[in-house]
Amino acid sequence: MSKPRVAIFDFACCEGCQLQIVNMEEEILDLINLVDVVEWREAMSEQNTEYDIALVEGSITRPEDEERIKEIRGRAKILVALGACAVIGGVNKLKNRFDLEDVRRYVYHDDADMPHLQTAQTKALHEVVDVDYKIPGCPIDRKEFSYVVKCLAVGKKPEIPSYSVCVECKMKENVCRFEYNEVCLGPITRAGCGARCPSNGFWCFGCRGLVDDPNVNAAKDVMEKYGKTIDDLKHRLALFNTDEERAHA
Amino acid sequence: MSIKKLDQAALDRWVDGLIERKKVVGAAQRGDHFSFGELTSASELRLDYDMSILPPKKYFLPPTEDLISFRRDGGFESIFEEDPMVLLGVHPYDMFAISQLDTLFSEDNDDIHYRKRREAITIVASDVQTASEDVFAGCMGTATIDHGFDILLTKIGDQYLVDIRTEKGQAITMGFGEMPDATDDDLDQRERLWAENQKVLRKHELRPAVGYLPKLLGESYDHPIWEEKAELCFSCGSCNLVCPTCYCFDVQDELNWDVTSGHRYRIWDGCMLANFAIVAGDHNFRAAKSERFRHRYFRKGKYIPEKIGQTGCVGCGRCVSACVAKIANPVEIYNRIAEGKE
Numbered sequence: 001m002s003k004p005r006v007a008i009f010d011f012a013c014c015e016g017c018q019l020q021i022v023n024m025e026e027e028i029l030d031l032i033n034l035v036d037v038v039e040w041r042e043a044m045s046e047q048n049t050e051y052d053i054a055l056v057e058g059s060i061t062r063p064e065d066e067e068r069i070k071e072i073r074g075r076a077k078i079l080v081a082l083g084a085c086a087v088i089g090g091v092n093k094l095k096n097r098f099d100l101e102d103v104r105r106y107v108y109h110d111d112a113d114m115p116h117l118q119t120a121q122t123k124a125l126h127e128v129v130d131v132d133y134k135i136p137g138c139p140i141d142r143k144e145f146s147y148v149v150k151c152l153a154v155g156k157k158p159e160i161p162s163y164s165v166c167v168e169c170k171m172k173e174n175v176c177r178f179e180y181n182e183v184c185l186g187p188i189t190r191a192g193c194g195a196r197c198p199s200n201g202f203w204c205f206g207c208r209g210l211v212d213d214p215n216v217n218a219a220k221d222v223m224e225k226y227g228k229t230i231d232d233l234k235h236r237l238a239l240f241n242t243d244e245e246r247a248h249a
Numbered sequence: 250m251s252i253k254k255l256d257q258a259a260l261d262r263w264v265d266g267l268i269e270r271k272k273v274v275g276a277a278q279r280g281d282h283f284s285f286g287e288l289t290s291a292s293e294l295r296l297d298y299d300m301s302i303l304p305p306k307k308y309f310l311p312p313t314e315d316l317i318s319f320r321r322d323g324g325f326e327s328i329f330e331e332d333p334m335v336l337l338g339v340h341p342y343d344m345f346a347i348s349q350l351d352t353l354f355s356e357d358n359d360d361i362h363y364r365k366r367r368e369a370i371t372i373v374a375s376d377v378q379t380a381s382e383d384v385f386a387g388c389m390g391t392a393t394i395d396h397g398f399d400i401l402l403t404k405i406g407d408q409y410l411v412d413i414r415t416e417k418g419q420a421i422t423m424g425f426g427e428m429p430d431a432t433d434d435d436l437d438q439r440e441r442l443w444a445e446n447q448k449v450l451r452k453h454e455l456r457p458a459v460g461y462l463p464k465l466l467g468e469s470y471d472h473p474i475w476e477e478k479a480e481l482c483f484s485c486g487s488c489n490l491v492c493p494t495c496y497c498f499d500v501q502d503e504l505n506w507d508v509t510s511g512h513r514y515r516i517w518d519g520c521m522l523a524n525f526a527i528v529a530g531d532h533n534f535r536a537a538k539s540e541r542f543r544h545r546y547f548r549k550g551k552y553i554p555e556k557i558g559q560t561g562c563v564g565c566g567r568c569v570s571a572c573v574a575k576i577a578n579p580v581e582i583y584n585r586i587a588e589g590k591e
Binding site for chain 2: 175187219239
């Protein structure tokens, strides 16, 4: 069996998810033993237009990005969205709450008119092209990444949890953040991170996006039980889940 | 076998002696809550704890547990991860739950992974000294216990009664010097404490008799409460995951990097989770939140009693506290469906 050829690309992002791959340290040798990495700007000089699996980090924020992701989609047999920016648009979607022209001027000042600084509404990859698999999170979880790569290498469908962060939080025997009067997005956020934030004393920020069928209406009602308002919930959702916050406003 | 009596200092010496020889796990303070964890000194043991966040079930059925290692060409080997320990301070309702798991895991297909862990653990139960906020064990007949444990500790004044019931219990009390016998008066005091705990551990009052629950539920399949409560349900599974009698698990395979070998493990699952009932062909036979919500209360109050003759809820109240939406109180639900029926 020949090794699947893998190319890693990025769009608007901090490249932190790719850094997680670099951070696999000794396991990275296992990775390159299993797959043939043919392009990866963050870690190697070679480029290649022939690949089976495209791992794509970042969200689509400029008109020319749309063309580029469509080209990648056309070449790849399997396209995997890597991290919050690619899967749900991530923090980049905060831009969509403002006038795009204002945003561009605010960020680039005098350079705002340069042609490569055109801007558009931020989109997650699936809003532009078909995405086969999603590895959520800000950043991605290395263990989950390894699991998905191994599944793809043998032609098995990877299963990303459909349940909420509460499941993993309870397994870690954490005290519920609501008991500390915090608004935690755990009950509506997709698990798979091992409840990393609640296990380290923070509420869940919702970086993995919402579960398949989130009970956002319940979340609103529950706010009252804890002396919170719907605005408290919406503020918390805005960071990673701007679309959801708007859809349920 | 025998009932001994120790003061706090002697009890601490016994526990410290055990720690030198064995892995000892007990109820200890963790932040502003309590949880079971490995002890390094008797001073960490808090027999006055009210409730542990997770039940001691986690030592018999851990959140994740390897079952086999396999090769893709077909060969496999079982993995057993039994972890010998002395488990200190198990409350009566949690002891009832462990005995229930013993029954369920040995029925039909004997679960060897469970049994090996179970056999390696010596259980020192402890009568409750501090009632937790939501406990209702008094209503479920689980506030005190007479069987299942190896040793039962009961605090009487400033002394502990040490009721040794099994060979395993005997084994961990040997070699620690003479322990004086409890007197008839001590045993009378213990009887009074048990009677008191039956009354105190009732923060929620169940109106229907426990034995009536299967029939009551049988008549309440279409009760509006299931729909009503499920409106607020996140399907987060917290009630399942903190429950001492919930024992459902999922089985998953994970490959090694060579992708020719791997391991199969089990991981806690819960009937409130949206995908719990998905079967082949992606059919979900409990797709609606209200169906899942109803199932949990049927499971505890009807299906388990019909299977093994005891109720599936031991009244610890962990689900009451753990539910973010505050809809998971079994007492409230059973009382509500019993309205107008008594």
